[in-house]
Amino acid sequence: MSTEMIGFIVGLLFGAGLLLAGLADPDKIIGTLRLKDFHAMRTIIVFILVGMLGTWILALLGIANFSVKPAAILSVLIGGALLGTGFGLTGYCPGTGLACAATGRVDAMVTVLGMFAGALVFILIYPAVAQPIEAIANFKKVMLPEITGIPRGVWSLVIVAFGVLALILTGKKKSVD
Amino acid sequence: MENLTVRKSPLPWWAAGIVLGLVQVLAIGLVKPLGVSTQFVVADAKIISVVNSDYAQNHPLISKGKYQEFGYGWWLDIGLLAGACIAAVLIRRWKIQKTTVWWQVNHGSSAAKRLITGFVGGFLILLGARFAHGCTSGQFASGWAQLSLSAVPFTVTMFGFGILTAFLVYRKTPTIAK
Secondary structure: OOHHHHHHHHHHHHHHHHHHOOOOOHHHHHHHHOOOOOHHHHHHHHHHHHHHHHHHHHHHHOOOOOOOOOOEHHHHHHHHHHHHHHHHHHOOOHHHHHHHHOOOEHHHHHHHHHHHHHHHHHHHHHHHHHHHHHOOOEOOOOEHHHHHOOOHHHHHHHHHHHHHHHHHHOOHHHOOO | OHHHEEOOOOOOHHHHHHHHHHHHHHHHHHOOOOOOOHHHHHHHHHHHHHHOHHHHHHOOOOOOHHHOOOOHHHHHHHHHHHHHHHHHHHOOOOOOEOOOHHHHHHHOOOOHHHHHHHHHHHHHHHHHHHHOOOOHHHHHHHHHHHOEOOHHHHHHHHHHHHHHHHHHHOOOOOEEOO
């Protein structure tokens, strides 16, 4: 099977998953950011933990296809702040925005148009602004096990412990499905 | 008032998280981790190449190969649109909607302000995603799956600013179905 075909199938599953998970629902996202409705937060925690443990197993089997982003710390901090502001305004991110636009949400379609505009402005300011910022505090494409010397399994289990603690703290009466 | 209640998610949180986590493991096992936002630059780069090919060929970012091709990531986004659409139809949640419950409770039933806010928000989301080299999928979910160093600062500012903005914009809480 071609990589394009695999991409399409993975995308089908991801899009359907985001919708069925309630993440492609801006009301569930805003509920979580407002710390009033922990469904999305708990879903995301399980998503992260299963992905992390599964990737650890793939790494042990030697079949993990890593694709690590450069740790350009300043650029990532700025990007996270801009994205987070848009996320808190709309309840969308790029993946869930596309998914919601495909389910009849007109506000998500307009948000996707805004995303194309944001990407265009990034391209235009890249040489003068974004490229120099990328060079600041750039630790390159590095993973926590490599820079700390602590094995992937230890990192994974420690983060799983924190994730389970967060699930317990947001559990029972505060949980809304 | 019935339509001003936040609906339950189709799946419970634990099942939803397991499904999405397994999709991530499938992606990393077969080709590469999940990611969405790069393809917005790819689409814009294609248009720029038509309008001004000299600019595109000499640009330090979009002249790179990954911004020139419709590959795995492009088809992942096409599949994402199709998958969400099909799933919504199957569970009868495909519906024309211009606003949201949280928005209406805080800012009234007019859709115009919601749509303008949507455009501005979308602009900030993708501009930020490219500064961060990835979004909630490629940087946050895939970053933590791989234990990337870059996921740590991204998580701090994304959720920090996300929570702060949501507290400023959505002060009143609607009824949330349990």
